[in-house]
Amino acid sequence: MITLNHTGVSHTVFRLLGIPGLEDQHMWISIPFFISYIINLLGNNLLIFIILTKRSLHEPMYFFLCMLAGADIVLSTCIVPQALGIFWFHAGKISLDRCVSQVFFYSSIFISESGILLVMAFDRYIAICYPLRYTTILTHSLIGKIVCIVLRSFCTIFPIIFLLKRLNFCRSNILPHTFCEHIGLAKYACDDIRVNIWYGLFVIISTVIIDVLLIFVSYMMILHAVFHMSSKNARHKALNTCGSHVCIIVLFYVPAIFTSLFQRFGRHIPPHVHILLANVFVLVPPMVNPIIYGIKTKQIREQVAHIFFPKQK
Template sequence: MMPAGNHTFFAPVTYILTGIPGTEESQFWMAIPFCLVYSVTLFGNSLLLFIILTEQSLHEPMYLLVSMLAAADLLLSTTAVPKMLAVFWFRAGEISFAACLTQMFFIHVSFIAESAILLAMAFDRYVAICDPLRYTMILTKSVIGKMGLAVVTRSFCFIFPVIFVLKQMNFCRTNLLPHNYCDMAIARVACNDVSVRVWYGVAVAILVIGSDIVLIAVSYGLILRAVFLLHSKDARLKALRTCGSHLCVILMFYISSVFSYFAYRFGHIIPGYSLILLANLYVLIPPMLNPIIYGVTTKEILKRVIYVFHR
């Protein structure tokens, strides 16, 4: 019996990640900068985690949140990049349906977790600048732990329904995925109506990521108001410097995410290779640059890095 539309449904067993369409001849060389970026990401975030977790003086709310961000960066890049390199270097694009869903799950969980951590860091800076006398009372280690648990729980609750829906779908057409890692593109080879999944994705983007951006903007609006009420110019500059690294990380994360999101939404007017390169931005760039930004701009972390290498 043939289903409507003459589609042949099949239980997906293995998919083939084809890499970046149109760049097959140069993928071997393209993988080299990907590998360098991943190496810097692993080294930088692992070093940041090691320094924060082993140095007792850095067990403060701001640094504990930085360590959460480093852990999320490691999870995001390690979930995606090794498979990219296997596709580029060894043409090892085969991936089981279960593994594809697992990779997709952890990539999106990491992404939503990073957004929530950046929001928590904005709240940390708000309390530190607008209510410094109560900073240690409000942001205790217990509160930071609860924030971490809330980040993980929220990420899981929003992404698991998408994975569950994809698991129930019927697939047809082809098992070739024109990408270098598993993403929502897998829904394009489903024979079912995917409008519910599409609208759910839009709702998550607006309600979760959008609300995070709005709350971060509100926090920094209150911070700037408090800073410009200070009478001393030196005090204002010192307060702003404490927010500089966080603002750089926020801008880099959300700008790369917006590029990736709109690349998918307007993929029909963008060349295929450009589309996928844009989709790689948030997987590659923020995880690499975050530890560099915090290592260079945060005096306490920089001191510990210098001490580790000097010793």
């Protein structure tokens, strides 16, 4: 590793190592990366196609699901092709501008997905607690205003571009990762990065943590309403409509939160464990989301069956 401390030289080109310590296994590691990415592209594009082309699915719940599928495609495309390039061709060279751009898009899409999951929780709350007023509450005007919550991701992440660009990266140009992260990149600067650390925490608390709390409150109110239903079948149906969303919430937030904590406080955790966990967050939810909704949602399941088995209904 080349170290250029206090020389006044600021690196403009970096080299991503992939998963340090497991270089000999890169070819094998690339297999699940490639398979999950293909499943992600096929599953989410199919989901978007079905929702956009079937008028019976032009409802708020499916519109939000379509947004989630699109975000999944963008999130994994920001990361996985580059990781495969490192594993297959040792193509880890990346410019500072491209690295900062990756931080911006990766972080923005992550916060956007968190906002979409919050909106979906609100949708389920209205559908279960106020079923007769569902269409009158979730009007096109309100949906348009709700979707604006996604714009907050770009507003909160945009300052990070300037926080990174102001730094002098004179420590090293070797990044032990498959992609660029905000704090992971900032640690290689010779300047004081406390502003980066505190702003990063502010972004997480003001977006993701608040989203998690609001989702938790929404589901507490949903459970309260469900267990006050007189019909057992009604309770089962209501809980079943939330099952897919709860699975996706767990898959999205658990690895994301652990990755963020390890990045800031996990000094004694082996680097390859942190890197693998960070990639699990990018690989697993985008791949599994369309499968979960395809299995758990009857309307989507029927449309998929009609596409692949047109003679069967």
